Each structure stands twice: as structure tokens, then as C-alpha cells.
Amino acid sequence: MLIFSSLSMFVSAQELETRETKSEIFEHLFSKKGQGANVRVVQEEKLDEMLLMYMEQNRELKGIPCYWIRIYSGSAHNAREKAYETKGKFLSKYDGIRNIVKYDDPNFKVYIGGYRSKSETLKLLNILKKDFRTAFIVYDIIDFPEK
Secondary structure, X not given: OHHHHHHHHHHHHHHHHHHOOOOHHHHXXXXXXXXXXXXXXXXXXXXXXXXXXXXXXXXXXXXXXXEEEEEEEEOOOOHHHHHHHHHHHHHHHOOOOOEEEEEEOOEEEEEEEEEOOHHHHHHHHHHHOOOOOOOEEEEEEEOOOOO
16 A cells, blocks of 8 residues: 555656646745845755645545534434534633534534644544534635635
């Protein structure tokens, strides 16, 4: 499996190289704007290729992958009230963590987090499981942030 993934990365990197040889990120990093010390980055060429490949994959997704924790989902006649009640219960104990109530016909859902890494989301899930036993992780694609 490791060999297969290495080969696929190599082929993808070669295709990407023909499409895009430089990244705006690298141009920004190595531009001589402003005052300060010089920074010299020493890294393998493969790392540049992998970063460019990752960026291209995200462009194709039309967004950024992220992970949410769903702590409530319901479609009963009082689902909206229960969703906001669940959100209130969450906020009373866990302040400062991003949360949203979303209506996804016919369900009201409460999401917590919006983290880029699954490991960070798992840490929060382990904490939330004490109060929200049915909580689980949901993968999503969010829009790119505005500049």
C-alpha cells in the first residue's frame, strides 16, 4: 500500500509540475518585503511538490476539509426547540468553542468545532462524550475564507 501511494504521489506530482511550477505562498515567503532578519529554508524538493499537490487537491474540492462534532439531530415537531436547548446546554459548560445550529430538511442539527485536523476534533469529542453520549464526528468541506 505504501508503494502504491508513493507511486501515485509521484505521478500526480509530475502532472502538477507541468501545471504549476511556483506557488504564491512560496513567492510570499521568499519576497524581500519589510524589515527584519533573513530566513533561509532548507528542504527537499519533494516537499515543495507535495505541498503544491495538496494545494491543488484543495482547489479541486472548492473548499477546505474540516471536521465537526454533531451533538444533536432531530426531526420531531419540537426539533428546533430541542436543538437550541442542546446548544444552550453546550454553551453553559463549554464557552468559546465554535458552534452552529443548522436546518437540513427535515432535521435540525447542532455542530461543534469546525477543526482542520481530525486529531484535534477527537480530543474535543472525548471531552464532549461525558455530556453528549451520542456525539460523533462529521467530515465536511467549508468555503475558502474571504481575503
